[in-house]
Amino acid sequence: MPWKQGYTISDEIGLRDEDVRWPDGNRCCVTVTVDLSLARGPEGIRPADLMRPEAYFAAHDGLDGLLAVLRQFGIRATFAVPAVIARLRAERLRGLLADGHEIAGNGLRHEDVSELSMEEEKARLELATSILTDATGQQPAGWFCLPRQEDPFAGGTISPHTIDLLIDGGYEYMGNGLADDVPHYWVTDFASRRALLTLPYYYHFDDQWFLLFPRRGTGLEHADDLFRNWRAEFNAQYKRGRQFNIVLHPGLVGWAHRLQFLEEFLTHVRGFPGVWNPTGAECARYWRTTYPASEYLKPEPSIWRDYPGSLS
Amino acid sequence: MTSQIEREIDELCAAARRYDARHQRIPDLTWPKGARIAVNFTADFDAMLLRRLLNEPPMQLAKGEFGGRVGIWRLIELFDSHRIKATIFTPGRICELYPQAMRAVARSGHEIADHMWEHHVPKEPALERDHLLKTAAALEAIGGRRPVGTRSSHSLGLLRQEGFLYVSEDAADHLPYYLRDADGANPMLNLPFHYAIDDAMFYSFAWLGSGNAAQRITDPDRVFDLWWAAFWQQYRVGGYLNVVVHPFVSGRALRIDMMDRLISRMKTLPGVWFATCEEVARHCTAHHPVREGV
Numbered sequence: 186m187p188w189k190q191g192y193t194i195s196d197e198i199g200l201r202d203e204d205v206r207w208p209d210g211n212r213c214c215v216t217v218t219v220d221l222s223l224a225r226g227p228e229g230i231r232p233a234d235l236m237r238p239e240a241y242f243a244a245h246d247g248l249d250g251l252l253a254v255l256r257q258f259g260i261r262a263t264f265a266v267p268a269v270i271a272r273l274r275a276e277r278l279r280g281l282l283a284d285g286h287e288i289a290g291n292g293l294r295h296e297d298v299s300e301l302s303m304e305e306e307k308a309r310l311e312l313a314t315s316i317l318t319d320a321t322g323q324q325p326a327g328w329f330c331l332p333r334q335e336d337p338f339a340g341g342t343i344s345p346h347t348i349d350l351l352i353d354g355g356y357e358y359m360g361n362g363l364a365d366d367v368p369h370y371w372v373t374d375f376a377s378r379r380a381l382l383t384l385p386y387y388y389h390f391d392d393q394w395f396l397l398f399p400r401r402g403t404g405l406e407h408a409d410d411l412f413r414n415w416r417a418e419f420n421a422q423y424k425r426g427r428q429f430n431i432v433l434h435p436g437l438v439g440w441a442h443r444l445q446f447l448e449e450f451l452t453h454v455r456g457f458p459g460v461w462n463p464t465g466a467e468c469a470r471y472w473r474t475t476y477p478a479s480e481y482l483k484p485e486p487s488i489w490r491d492y493p494g495s496l497s
Numbered sequence: 498m499t500s501q502i503e504r505e506i507d508e509l510c511a512a513a514r515r516y517d518a519r520h521q522r523i524p525d526l527t528w529p530k531g532a533r534i535a536v537n538f539t540a541d542f543d544a545m546l547l548r549r550l551l552n553e554p555p556m557q558l559a560k561g562e563f564g565g566r567v568g569i570w571r572l573i574e575l576f577d578s579h580r581i582k583a584t585i586f587t588p589g590r591i592c593e594l595y596p597q598a599m600r601a602v603a604r605s606g607h608e609i610a611d612h613m614w615e616h617h618v619p620k621e622p623a624l625e626r627d628h629l630l631k632t633a634a635a636l637e638a639i640g641g642r643r644p645v646g647t648r649s650s651h652s653l654g655l656l657r658q659e660g661f662l663y664v665s666e667d668a669a670d671h672l673p674y675y676l677r678d679a680d681g682a683n684p685m686l687n688l689p690f691h692y693a694i695d696d697a698m699f700y701s702f703a704w705l706g707s708g709n710a711a712q713r714i715t716d717p718d719r720v721f722d723l724w725w726a727a728f729w730q731q732y733r734v735g736g737y738l739n740v741v742v743h744p745f746v747s748g749r750a751l752r753i754d755m756m757d758r759l760i761s762r763m764k765t766l767p768g769v770w771f772a773t774c775e776e777v778a779r780h781c782t783a784h785h786p787v788r789e790g791v
Contacts, residue, residue, distance in 0.1 A: 191558075192549060197597060340557055340559065340702075343554075361556075388702055394702070399709040417717050417754065418749070418750055422750050425750060487593075488593050492631070494619065494624045494627060496590075
């Protein structure tokens with residue numbers, strides 16, 4: 186087995202608390218990801234997904250409410266936007282940019298790419314990039330592979346080629362990695378140390394798994410658990426001086442009591458000094474400069490051996 | 498008709514009696530120095546190995562990888578800060594994936610026990626033995642001691658042959674008990690754990706093939722209350738608690754924080770014996786040995 190391929194994506198030991206530093210003496214980093222996808226499952230956004238009352242709410246009242254709260258607390262977010270949504274709502278995106286938020290990619294139609302050929306995936310990535318660039322007037326720096334509520338797993342989907350294609354496509358970071366709770370390098374080639382910076386994501390801080398999940402009508406409402414998770418993780422990460430990322434869907438978190446919980450959470454955060462709130466791209470640029478892969482990425486040589494009767 | 502039903506009832510009773518006969522409870526179990534309760538903190542350090550074994554997609558593997566990069570280190574720090582020796586059930590393969598973390602586990606004096614070679618027990622006896630021996634050798638090479646315990650379904654005969662002292666699986670009793678194999682032979686001490694005192698049951702999405710409608714999204718405050726209630730009930734009656742965590746699950750900052758609060762609260766009470774599984778097992782086998790012919 187070359188290195189630990191098929192087992193790990195990064196080096197063996199994450200950066201320890203005492204080695205994590207944030208700009209200007211800040212103590213903790215808080216990043217907010219807003220997912221503008223309306224996809225239900227792995228096939229990505231279908232016409233029916235856009236023709237639901239929830240979709241209308243997500244694009245209008247829900248988004249307005251969320252933006253008002255973000256504005257009230259001076260929070261800047263990274264919007265993960267499927268290309269079809271960028272085509273549909275280009276004007277809205279330009280408004281987000283003007284407000285200091287970032288626009289990043291999130292699939293062509295937020296589809297599962299894990300079974301696509303490399304050529305097909307490459308073509309879709311290039312098309313998505315050009316649609317996003319046309320809509321916003323600037324090339325996105327970040328790309329997300331966020332999960333959808335009807336996915337069988339809560340981590341997002343990715344193909345064996347995605348990270349290489351993102352590097353080739355000029356992307357600076359991938360936005361939802363699960364292997365650490367600070368930025369880390371996703372290695373695609375051990376020998377050359379070819380890698381893409383990956384920002385942290387964890388599904389316990391993503392609203393879509395808590396709010397009438399798995400679906401309206403039969404799902405259960407756990408907005409209070411979500412809120413307690415946010416508060417507990419923020420408190421713990423603040424103490425450690427690390428990072429906290431939340432993922433929000435305007436169609437979900439934008440509703441009454443959930444917005445109330447979000448406001449309460451942001452009020453809680455505001456009580457702590459030294460919280461840095463960058464966009465994904467700002468966070469990635471800071472990290473790459475401060476912790477360059479050439480110096481900080483230290484994968485150990487593999488001591489793995491293949492045995493008959495064992496996994497390779 | 499009637500005789501058919503009678504026959505079925507006899508079969509059911511016979512099955513239950515055969516199963517009963519494989520278990521031997523420990524009457525009047527006492528702990529060293531008059532302790533009221535023994536508490537084992539056990540960590541199943543499979544990281545991404547089980548995800549890999551089940552052919553789950555890359556993001557699931559990365560979720561497990563957190564346990565090796567980050568989570569195990571935090572658990573070591575947590576237990577060390579409380580001067581608690583835990584038991585780390587470790588698949589042999591983890592020694593090849595995270596040798597530095599395993600050396601740190603050993604340096605801190607935690608017990609390293611078997612958790613299968615790559616998180617499954619092969620059906621063929623020769624390969625099963627091969628996996629057990631490979632794991633024992635890997636754990637001994639990295640920890641300096643051959644494991645004496647396992648969390649697995651390895652056959653009890655093989656485990657006894659290889660000098661194992663205990664297993665830690667399932668919960669047929671609150672207290673440690675002796676378990677025999679299907680032939681009624683090979684008694685082995687079991688240190689029970691209950692799935693309700695297992696972090697993965699509360700926090701790990703898609704655990705054991707669970708579908709979306711059955712997801713585990715509990716917050717740590719709720720788990721704190723549940724686990725404290727379990728501890729308190731066992732403390733009152735004088736019992737045993739095995740707390741099962743996974744580095745990729747409980748290594749998350751919010752849950753380390755919760756475990757820290759839980760341990761601190763346990764320590765406010767007198768007579769709590771925090772021990773490794775091996776210590777509990779040696780106490781039980783020395784002072785409450787299996788009774789033959791019972």
